[in-house]
Amino acid sequence: MNLLKTFLLLFTALALGCSTLSRQPDSSEKQSPSIKQAPSIEQPAVPNKSPSMGATNWTSLQDSDQFNAYRYGRFFLVELKQPHRVISTSAYNGGEKTDLKYLINHQSMEARADMRWVNRVLSNSKQQYQQLIADELALNPNELALMGTAANMQLLAHQQAVFQADDAGALIVDVYATAGVRGNAMRAGDPTRWYETPTGNKKHTLNQTETSQKNDMNGTINIMVLINQPVSSGAMNKLQIIATEAKSAALHELAISSRYSRHLATGTGTDQMIIASPLAPKNAFMLESGSGHLKLGELVGTAVRQAVKQALVWQNGLPAAEQANIFNALGRFGLNEKNFIERLSAYLPEPERQQASNNPYAFSHENRVVAAAYAFASVLDRFEYQTLTPHIQAETLRDFAAQAAVALSGRSDRYSEYWQQLQAPAPVNVTSEAAATELFIQALALGWLDKWPDHLLSPAISEHQKATGDKKANDHKKTIAFLHLDPQLGDLAGNTALLKQAMIQAAQAGADWILTPELALSGYRFTLAIGDDWIQPAPDRWTAELQQLADELDVVLFLSHVEQVNNGNKYNTLFVINRDGQIIGKHHKIQTIPVSEAWSTKGTKPQLVTVDEQQIGLLICADAYRPQHAQALKDAGAELIISSANWAPGDYGPGDSWRNRSKETDLPVFVNNRTGLEVRPEVDGKVSQFDLRQAISAVAYQGEHRVEHQSRHNSLLLVEWDFALQQLISQKSVELQP
Known part of the structure; x- marks a missing residue:
């Protein structure tokens, strides 16, 4: 399929606007005016069960007088408790409606190259796709407005804004948003090659003012605005303008660039919106203006702007501080x-x-x-x-x-x-x-x-540094620091700061080499918190910071982190950074764990690196579970093995793996594990805890643990080892200083 046509298919699917690019629409599919009723869909064969009436696997996110909000897997659903005026971009049932009961945002596909699910959208008409979603949720398709996206519903953002006047009831605006801008950000009016015809969308010749389209086309901002007081039809339309301006303000605050021009983006090409407010009883007061000069406009603008920014932090890893480059x-x-x-x-x-x-x-x-x-x-x-x-x-x-x-x-x-x-x-x-x-x-x-x-630069200083550096490199007695830390899930900046603090304390204590736990900068199940779109070729900004610090401290750093290589594959990697801050070797984890490390490509073989005249074999966590990888390192000439780990004790723990590998190879095995409770968001909206507070870092040799270290707090284990005699000289553990 032509690449540009594939991109257009993706856009069309995200917007749920048509079934194929060239299909001739039948008369029942023609777009009706925004305030008229959409054509009726045949009622579903399954009973009409709302989440509150029958489903048991929905997570309740909010319960107000006007609506209930739920999440279930790929779906976020608002169940209206009373008649509402709804204005939406829904491909079916869009425009203004007063007879809807459900407002839905759903993940219709994954963000990249997910053509199976794209085709599920495109192979059906708007009505048919609405029926599919309604059937999946056991709802009446004529009673729902629908938005679609590739964003994860677990990364949904919610913001509430409230105004309490002395002479009126509280005015409350709730905004729920999902957002992604990595590939589809654009400024309103950016050039495009496509136009709509009665027989489908077509491409025209690139004109002189157009820029070439980029290759990564995922990204949609979906916004749902819920107001607790009645709002007139005209005011609702005005609020669409306010919400759109607020979305653009969020992108400008983050300095998001268009993917199609050299300007700042105002949104994406597939953005969608739903705004709802309860209908007013006869002769009752309703809000008649959505002006930005009135509190209603202020609340909508504030909540939308904050929700969009929050959603971008979670979906794309785009907090404001991350834009400072x-x-x-x-x-x-x-x-x-x-x-x-x-x-x-x-x-x-x-x-x-x-x-x-x-x-x-x-x-x-x-x-x-x-x-x-x-x-x-x-x-x-x-x-x-x-x-x-x-x-x-x-x-x-x-x-x-x-x-x-x-x-x-x-x-x-x-x-x-x-x-x-x-x-x-x-x-x-x-x-x-x-x-x-x-x-x-x-x-x-x-x-x-x-x-x-x-x-x-002083020549004398340079010679002194060279001499002391050479002596340090050639000394067969090394002090090795194990950073037994509690990295926080998805907090790249915070974990980098923690590692810097630990490296400085380790260097002050005389460390020659510094080891880190597995995925020390991101936490182990980081994809649950920040996805994997942020992974870049090495060195990324966080690695570069630690390289610079290793250079300044004159230490060798064994850093467990992630990387993306030229073919797009992503790896769980153990980097070796020398005293000059240069990456001199790395190992890609071979025994990656299903589901937990689905983002990671498996490495092919264990790697060897020379550090201070020592031949060091590299492993990561489960690579040590079976003997073949350690034995391969021994056969390749390794004199010791260093492994990072994120390995809790228990039924699936390391057991005797490190003892056995040291006995089989007759090599010392240095393992840097971690501590802490890793709190993980789950698909159902709940959280789980992975307890590593009793996990141990260890030095194993000749079938025994010569050193074991366990701590419930951030700590350092300092091990002095004689590589000429292959024996422990001393060990010391200290808590990390604040």
């Missing part, structure tokens, strides 16, 4: 992680070029540099939108680029020199991706050279 600021102008170092290197000599290449995070996430990047992007926008006259482009862009150099170097006294050194074409072609950001990259190169000036 230069690629988010200037990515829509062509600055990205893939080409940044290559473009920067053109302006740097060696060894600064290599220094920059080893430390990309020092550029991309330095807060003052990020602030300068957002300012630079804003100025580029002003020139493109012709707010500013093009005659001042060259000078103005040099003004703001020079500030980026100051931000990186910290040398505000050098601002005028930076300005003079920057070479900007006049005028800059802001519609050219390369030209728009080249000046900014030049500025960062100038700032980097001033941050690390050669003349401050």
Whole structure:
């Protein structure tokens, strides 16, 4: 199937708008005016059972005087307790209705390449698909409005806004939202190749103003607004505008870029909405205005904006702090992680070029540099939108680029020199991706050279560092720190900070090598909290931070984290980072666990790496369960084995695995396990706890645990080992200092 046609099929399926691209609609499917009744669907053969009347596997999320809200697997459902005025984008039963009983948001497919479920939507007409969903839920299809998405209903966001006046009852607005923008974010009015005809959607020739479409097309924002007081028809329509503006405000706060143009996004191409308020009894008061100048408009705007932002945090991992990087600021102008170092290197000599290449995070996430990047992007926008006259482009862009150099170097006294050194074409072609950001990259190169000036390096200091480093590397006695930690599920930033704290304390205690538990930065079942769309090629920003710290502390770090490789496969990986902060080896987990690690591709064989003249075999957790992988490392010349683990005791625990592997191979086995309660959201809306508070980190040799460590708190195990004699010298455990 043509790739673009596949993308359009996905859009169509998400919006539930038609069954195929070229199918001729019959007369019963023609779109009716928004306030008229949709054609009737034949009643379902199954009894009409609402969640409150018969189902036992629905989770109740809210019970108000006007409605009940439930979640069940792929479905979020609101059951209206009284007649409501409903305005919706539902492909069937859409427009304005007063006879609906159920409002539904559902996950109709997974986000990527899920053509089986896409085809389930497309192979049916709008009425037929509505019937399928109604049958699945045992509901009357004529009584429900439906939204569809690839977003997970377990990541549904809820925000409530309340206004209590002295002379009126409480005004309450509840907003439920799911949101994803990774692939389908767009600005209203972005160019498209497609148009609708009586026989289906067709593609026209790419015109000169269009940009090429991107390859990843998942993403939809679905919003459900529930108001506890009657609202007039006109006011409801006004609230649609308010809610749409609030959604766009959320995207602007996060600086989400369009995937189809160089502008900031206002939504996605498949967004849907439902707004509902109870019908007013005869002659009763109803709210007549949805104006943003009145409290109703304020509450809707606030709750929608907050719910959309919260949903994006959960579905796409997009808290505001995560947007603080230069690629988010200037990515829509062509600055990205893939080409940044290559473009920067053109302006740097060696060894600064290599220094920059080893430390990309020092550029991309330095807060003052990020602030300068957002300012630079804003100025580029002003020139493109012709707010500013093009005659001042060259000078103005040099003004703001020079500030980026100051931000990186910290040398505000050098601002005028930076300005003079920057070479900007006049005028800059802001519609050219390369030209728009080249000046900014030049500025960062100038700032980097001033941050690390050669003349401050002392040859004597360099020789001392080299000598002490060589001695440390060649010493056969090593102090190995086991970071026996409690990483929090999905909290990448918090867990990185925890590891940094532990690494510093370990280095201060004399550690040469530092080990980490399995998936130390994300937590084990992280997909339940943040999905896996955030996984990037190594090193990602969190790994880069720890690389830099390993360099500063002069330690070797064995970091268990995730990575995505060039073919798109994702792996549970144990990285080895040397004292210069460079990744010198890695191992992909082979014995991945079904369901828990469904995101991870299996590794093919255990890996060997040389550290401080020691041949070290690498394993991860269940790789040690059976003997073949440890034996393969022994056969390859390993002198010891290091394993990260997330392995609780019990029926499925490690048992004697580490003892047996050490006895079979006659190699010491160093295992860094973890502690804590990993709280996991489940599919049914409940949570479960995975208890690792009694899990042990261990050193096994010749069939015995020479060291065991267990703690209910974050702690360090320090083991001094003589690799020449293969014997324990000392051990010490301490709690992690706050």
